[in-house]
Amino acid sequence: xxxxxxxxxxxxxxxxxxxxxxxxxxxxxxxxxxxxxxxxxxxxxxxxxxxxxxxxxxxxxxxxxxxxxxxxxxxxxxxxxxxxxxxxxxxxxxxxxxxxxxxxxxxxxxxxxxx
Amino acid sequence: xxxxxxxxxxxxxxxxxxxxxxxxxxxxxxxxxxxxxxxxxxxxxxxxxxxxxxxxxxxxxxxxxxxxxxxxxxxxxxxxxxxxxxxxxxxxxxxxxxxxxxxxxxxxxxxxx
Numbered sequence: 001x002x003x004x005x006x007x008x009x010x011x012x013x014x015x016x017x018x019x020x021x022x023x024x025x026x027x028x029x030x031x032x033x034x035x036x037x038x039x040x041x042x043x044x045x046x047x048x049x050x051x052x053x054x055x056x057x058x059x060x061x062x063x064x065x066x067x068x069x070x071x072x073x074x075x076x077x078x079x080x081x082x083x084x085x086x087x088x089x090x091x092x093x094x095x096x097x098x099x100x101x102x103x104x105x106x107x108x109x110x111x112x113x114x115x
Numbered sequence: 116x117x118x119x120x121x122x123x124x125x126x127x128x129x130x131x132x133x134x135x136x137x138x139x140x141x142x143x144x145x146x147x148x149x150x151x152x153x154x155x156x157x158x159x160x161x162x163x164x165x166x167x168x169x170x171x172x173x174x175x176x177x178x179x180x181x182x183x184x185x186x187x188x189x190x191x192x193x194x195x196x197x198x199x200x201x202x203x204x205x206x207x208x209x210x211x212x213x214x215x216x217x218x219x220x221x222x223x224x225x226x227x228x
Contacts, residue, residue, distance in 0.1 A: 047217070091158060
């Protein structure tokens with residue numbers, strides 16, 4: 001069965017620090033998709049990235065980067081030079097072929113960036 | 116307006132009452148989803164639908180009923196609300212399954228007294 005674990009419940013950093021949010025997943029499928037979503041204090045859910053299981057290339061988008069490692073079943077998210085506006089809850093999610101591509105979320109990591 | 120809308124945004128009800136949360140999307144997306152968000156649990160899938168008249172259970176379906184007679188609507192009904200169903204409910208839609216990006220509604224906060 002598919003499962004996503006975000007062991008870090010809450011992280012607090014000072015502005016301009018780098019921070020990494022961990023995501024570990026479980027799946028028996030070879031075909032699956034991994035996602036990160038952001039939920040700012042306003043409450044809406046915002047898509048950040050999608051990665052399929054056949055593409056292990058790391059991705060960088062501005063201050064955001066993602067490290068996908070199938071060997072450790074991890075899909076970690078790093079924010080470089082964090083800003084106060086990065087304060088939010090971040091969710092990692094998994095969708096696998098064997099479960100009809102239902103999207104299952106981890107419990108989320110609350111990131112607080114202090115000025 | 117285009118997008119995905121949920122109503123009501125806030126609802127207070129009593130134990131044992133029936134409550135229906137509405138979800139409407141204007142993109143003609145095939146897939147629609149209902150999640151609940153609770154502290155410590157993240158987002159948990161309640162039900163999802165691949166098309167009109169096709170629905171399936173998610174992780175936590177007990178106590179909920181869904182229907183999808185039209186592609187654009189996906190109501191979620193709590194037939195006899197319980198305090199444990201106090202939560203924030205999110206509806207989402209996608210062009211094709213959870214393998215694609217989901218677009219979420221703004222959420223419905225439900226309190227069961």
